[in-house]
Amino acid sequence: MRKVIERYSANERLNHWFTAITFVILALSGLALFHPSMYWLTNLLGGGTWTRILHPFIGVAMFLSFLVLVSRFWAHNKLTRNDARWLARWRDVLNNREEGLPEVGRFNAGQKLLFWAMLLTMLLLLISGFVIWQPYFAPVFPITLVRLAVLTHAISAFVLILGIIVHIYASLWIKGSVRAMTRGYVPSAWAKKHHAAWYRDVSGS
Amino acid sequence: MALQSLDIKARSATTTESPSVRKTTRVAKLIDISKCIGCKACEAACMEWNDLRDVVGVNKGEFDSPRDLSDQSWTVMRFYEEEPNGQFEWLIRKDGCLHCEDPGCLAACPAPGAIVQYANGLVDFHEEHCIGCGYCITGCPFDIPRISKKDSKAYKCTLCSDRVAVGLEPACIKACPTGALVFGSKEDMIDHADERVADLKGRGFENAGLYDPAGVGGTHVMYVLQHADRPQLYGLPIDPIISPLVSLWKGVTKPIAMLLLGLTVLGSFFHYIHVGPNETDEDEEENEAAS
Numbered sequence: 001m002r003k004v005i006e007r008y009s010a011n012e013r014l015n016h017w018f019t020a021i022t023f024v025i026l027a028l029s030g031l032a033l034f035h036p037s038m039y040w041l042t043n044l045l046g047g048g049t050w051t052r053i054l055h056p057f058i059g060v061a062m063f064l065s066f067l068v069l070v071s072r073f074w075a076h077n078k079l080t081r082n083d084a085r086w087l088a089r090w091r092d093v094l095n096n097r098e099e100g101l102p103e104v105g106r107f108n109a110g111q112k113l114l115f116w117a118m119l120l121t122m123l124l125l126l127i128s129g130f131v132i133w134q135p136y137f138a139p140v141f142p143i144t145l146v147r148l149a150v151l152t153h154a155i156s157a158f159v160l161i162l163g164i165i166v167h168i169y170a171s172l173w174i175k176g177s178v179r180a181m182t183r184g185y186v187p188s189a190w191a192k193k194h195h196a197a198w199y200r201d202v203s204g205s
Numbered sequence: 206m207a208l209q210s211l212d213i214k215a216r217s218a219t220t221t222e223s224p225s226v227r228k229t230t231r232v233a234k235l236i237d238i239s240k241c242i243g244c245k246a247c248e249a250a251c252m253e254w255n256d257l258r259d260v261v262g263v264n265k266g267e268f269d270s271p272r273d274l275s276d277q278s279w280t281v282m283r284f285y286e287e288e289p290n291g292q293f294e295w296l297i298r299k300d301g302c303l304h305c306e307d308p309g310c311l312a313a314c315p316a317p318g319a320i321v322q323y324a325n326g327l328v329d330f331h332e333e334h335c336i337g338c339g340y341c342i343t344g345c346p347f348d349i350p351r352i353s354k355k356d357s358k359a360y361k362c363t364l365c366s367d368r369v370a371v372g373l374e375p376a377c378i379k380a381c382p383t384g385a386l387v388f389g390s391k392e393d394m395i396d397h398a399d400e401r402v403a404d405l406k407g408r409g410f411e412n413a414g415l416y417d418p419a420g421v422g423g424t425h426v427m428y429v430l431q432h433a434d435r436p437q438l439y440g441l442p443i444d445p446i447i448s449p450l451v452s453l454w455k456g457v458t459k460p461i462a463m464l465l466l467g468l469t470v471l472g473s474f475f476h477y478i479h480v481g482p483n484e485t486d487e488d489e490e491e492n493e494a495a496s
């Protein structure tokens with residue numbers, strides 16, 4: 001029998017997938033308004049007007065879920081000196097040459113950077129999203145602020161979507177990651193290979 | 206409002222060219238502020254022709270009524286009490302859409318065909334395509350579009366595109382009793398304005414001039430101002446342009462951003478094809494199981 005260890009608890013997984021599903025809806029409905037070539041995506045939510053109405057509400061739901069996720073993973077995402085050394089060897093990482101890479105904790109430096117980038121862009125999206133939210137909030141803000149907010153929202157969304165494309169790809173590239181987030185466990189060998197320091201912590205060996 | 210009998214020159218959220226073979230005379234409305242007596246006949250005519258009735262507002266001790274543009278009030282008279290040359294002047298400006306040659310609302314709108322510009326220069330909202338996002342408000346340098354509280358669609362002056370399409374002048378023009386409002390080809394209106402400006406200069410308004418701001422490509426609603434050097438006296442922006450924030454947001458950055466997103470997806474896929482998946486060795490797993 002293969003030895004497996006738990007990587008994500010059931011609640012962590014539910015939390016992650018709720019955030020992920022709402023995020024995908026937000027990204028697609030946002031891109032629909034972002035550029036004319038994507039306007040057909042408004043059909044996903046039942047047309048342009050429904051897209052305009054639903055997007056901000058889904059945004060708030062996602063943000064709350066994301067906040068819980070952040071509080072769960074906060075402690076594991078503190079950047080260390082080891083992370084800098086790991087990042088410096090990004091060429092080896094990208095080419096599957098893992099021998100001699102610095103030991104990785106529960107999350108690697110790439111995952112940590114994404115974590116902080118997400119936190120920052122999500123905050124900007126939330127704040128700017130409220131400022132441009134018609135018909136409830138936008139009318140109370142001065143026009144220059146609304147203009148600034150709509151620009152901030154578009155830029156943050158772009159950065160975040162870029163980050164998430166990389167995130168999704170990495171999970172497909174590193175075999176075993178998707179199962180970790182769907183089923184919750186990983187083979188010990190996987191843990192040792194990708195997150196040695198974390199493996200030592202949880203297995204006590 | 207929708208109107209198929211006028212040729213469309215530009216269309217919101219549309220990246221290909223609109224049908225542009227037929228040429229139409231570019232038209233304009235000229236508002237001569239020096240002739241306006243503030244009777245609001247134009248306001249009434251606008252409501253009458255467009256079947257609009259604003260709610261009865263509150264009197265604030267001024268003549269301004271309604272107080273502001275709304276989904277029901279597409280034009281309002283604004284009264285300014287000023288002393289430009291140390292002498293009291295009552296400046297009355299008919300406010301409403303200026304029908305820019307380069308409309309910021311149209312540039313900002315994400316809904317295909319919700320805002321169009323006709324070949325004759327009029328800028329029109331097609332409310333049936335409007336999604337109510339309010340982006341047009343951010344694009345407008347003159348604070349004109351209003352989102353209706355009733356249906357969350359954007360409304361503004363159409364310059365009576367329906368009347369103009371069949372060779373009539375806008376309703377406000379027809380109602381004006383003093384000749385402060387005139388309508389015709391843009392060239393004719395500029396010529397007429399030149400005469401008016403010369404006349405005003407002869408009467409001591411040496412800074413009289415035409416307000417046809419170049420920053421938005423000129424407008425299809427122009428003003429003759431007694432004090433053209435100080436448009437702010439009339440609540441008009443001095444050198445209106447589409448806000449740089451909006452230009453940055455809606456400019457080349459968007460197609461570039463789309464390209465980068467596409468390249469990232471493609472790059473990821475090629476990375477997979479190039480270096481392949483990162484798998485945990487079977488051996489490693491077996492060793493693990495054995496130990």
Ligand code: HEM
Binds near residue numbers: 134157
């Ligand atoms: C955090 C809560 C969020 C709120 C309150 C919010 C709100 C809004 C609002 C009000 C709009 C204007 C259109 C509309 O009314 O639907 C909008 C547009 C948009 N949103 Fe969000 N949003 C949020 C999160 C997100 C997220 C997570 C993404 C994707 C990563 C996103 C991407 C976009 C994009 C791309 C646009 C179009 C921007 C443009 O036209 O350039 N939003 N958002």
Ligand code: SF4
Binds near residue numbers: 313316341359
């Ligand atoms: S409110 Fe309507 S007209 Fe204005 S930008 Fe949005 S979709 Fe276009």
